[in-house]
Amino acid sequence: MKNAECPLYGQKEGVFVRKVGEILILAVLLAIFFLSGSMAQTFPIIREIQIQGAKHIKTEKIKEVIKSRVGEPLSEKIIREDMQAIYEMGFFSSLETLKEEVTDGVRLIFRVKENEEIVKIEIKGVSKGEENKIKRLITFKKGQLWNFKKIKETRDKILTFYDKRGYFSTSVDLFSIGLEKGKCKAVLTIKKDRRTRVRKVEIEGNTFFPDRKIRRSMKTRFRGFFDPKILNEDLEKVIDLYQNSGYYFAYFESPRFEFFTEGRTHWVRVFLEIVEGKKFFVSEVEI
Numbered sequence: 198m199k200n201a202e203c204p205l206y207g208q209k210e211g212v213f214v215r216k217v218g219e220i221l222i223l224a225v226l227l228a229i230f231f232l233s234g235s236m237a238q239t240f241p242i243i244r245e246i247q248i249q250g251a252k253h254i255k256t257e258k259i260k261e262v263i264k265s266r267v268g269e270p271l272s273e274k275i276i277r278e279d280m281q282a283i284y285e286m287g288f289f290s291s292l293e294t295l296k297e298e299v300t301d302g303v304r305l306i307f308r309v310k311e312n313e314e315i316v317k318i319e320i321k322g323v324s325k326g327e328e329n330k331i332k333r334l335i336t337f338k339k340g341q342l343w344n345f346k347k348i349k350e351t352r353d354k355i356l357t358f359y360d361k362r363g364y365f366s367t368s369v370d371l372f373s374i375g376l377e378k379g380k381c382k383a384v385l386t387i388k389k390d391r392r393t394r395v396r397k398v399e400i401e402g403n404t405f406f407p408d409r410k411i412r413r414s415m416k417t418r419f420r421g422f423f424d425p426k427i428l429n430e431d432l433e434k435v436i437d438l439y440q441n442s443g444y445y446f447a448y449f450e451s452p453r454f455e456f457f458t459e460g461r462t463h464w465v466r467v468f469l470e471i472v473e474g475k476k477f478f479v480s481e482v483e484i
Contacts, residue, residue, distance in 0.1 A: 240270040242302035250309040253342055254288050262286060265305055271296070279307070287346035288312055312343035313373060313381035322387040331387070334358060343373050343381060351385075359389060363422030366390035393423040393456065396464040402471045405444065411435055423465050428452065432469070439473060446474040 246267060248256040263279040265272070276294055284292055289309045297304040316339055320328050334354045337347040352369045359367040368388045373381040395417055400408045412418060415431035432449050439447035453468040 240272070241296075241298075243267050243269055243271055243305050244299050244302040245304040247304060247306045248309065249306055251311065253311055253314065254286070254309075259283055259286070259307065259309070263307070271303060271305065276305075283307060283309065285346075287344035288342045311379075313375060313379055315339055315341055315343055315373075315383050316376065316380045317382040318385070319382060320385045320387070322389070330358070331355060331385070335385070337383070343383070355385075355387065359387075360424075363392035363394075364389045365422070365424045365426070391463050393463045393465050395419055395421050395423050396466050398467045398469065400469050400471070402450075402473065405442065405473055405476070406438065411438075414438060417467065423467075428467070435471070439471075443476040443478060444473050445477055448472055448474075 243265060244267065246260065246263075246265060248259050251259060262282040262285075264275045264282075265279050280292055280294060283289065288311055290312050291310040293308050295306040295308060297306060315337060318335065318337075318339060320331055323331060334351065336350045336354070337344060341347075348371050352371055355369045356367060359365075367390060370384075370386040370388075372384055374384060375381050397419060398412060398415070398417060400411055403411060414434050417423070417428045417431050432452075436447055436449070448471070450470040450472065455466040455468070457464055457466075
C-alpha cells in the first residue's frame with residue numbers, strides 16, 4: 198500500500214509563507230510532525246528528495262539551492278531555508294513541502310507551481326526609436342518563465358536610464374496578461390514626466406557662509422536637471438558644513454519651488470531658507 202503524503206511545512210505563495218490556522222496550531226502541528234508520534238528527540242532520516250511540478254526548470258537546478266541532503270536528519274530550520282531559497286529563484290508562484298514515509302526514513306518532496314511562460318513582450322508609452330533602446334535593457338526573453346527578480350531588475354534599469362536623462366518622475370509598470378494555458382504576455386508601460394531644468398537657486402538666512410560657498414557644495418545648479426533626491430542630498434551637505442563650523446543646530450526650512458515654461462523648456466526656481474542658529478564653541482577639557 199502506497200504511503201500517503203503529508204504536509205511538511207505549510208505552503209509558500211507570493212513572497213510570504215501561507216499560514217495554516219493560528220500560530221499556536223501551526224506550532225503544535227510542527228511539533229507533532231517532527232516528533233513523529235514519539236517523545237524522542239531524534240528526527241527521521243531523509244532517504245530521497247523529489248521535486249514535483251517543475252516542467253521548464255530542471256530539478257537539478259532546484260536541488261542546487263537547497264541544503265537538505267539525503268542521509269541527513271529532517272530539519273525544520275533547513276526546510277524553512279530551502280523553501281525561501283527555492284522561491285527566491287523567482288520562477289514559481291507557489292511552493293509546498295511534503296513528506297512520505299519510506300523504509301528507515303522519509304521521502305522529502307518539494308512541490309512547485311511554475312510561473313507562466315512569456316510568449317510576447319509589449320512596450321507602451323514610448324516612440325519607436327526609444328523602444329529599441331528599452332528593448333536592450335530588458336533582462337528577460339520570450340520563451341522564459343515570468344521571473345519576479347528579472348522583472349525588478351528590468352524596471353530598475355529602465356528607471357536609471359531615464360534618471361540619467363532628467364526624467365526623474367518616470368513610472369515603469371511591468372505586468373503579465375494570461376493567454377492560453379501556461380502562457381502570458383509581458384506588458385511594459387512607461388510614463389515619462391517632463392524634464393525640468395534649474396533656473397536659479399535662491400538662498401536666504403545665511404550670514405556665516407556666503408551664497409557662493411553654499412552653491413559650490415551643491416549639485417543642484419543652473420541649467421542642471423532638477424532632481425528632488427539630489428536636492429535633499431545637497432541640503433544635508435550644507436548642514437554638515439555648518440555643523441563642522443560650530444552651528445550644531447542649523448537646519449533648512451521646507452524648500453519652495455516656482456515652476457514655469459519658456460519656449461519648449463521647463464524651468465524651476467528653488468528657494469532655500471537656512472536657519473543657522475547660534476554658534477557653539479568647544480573649550481579644551483583638562484583631565
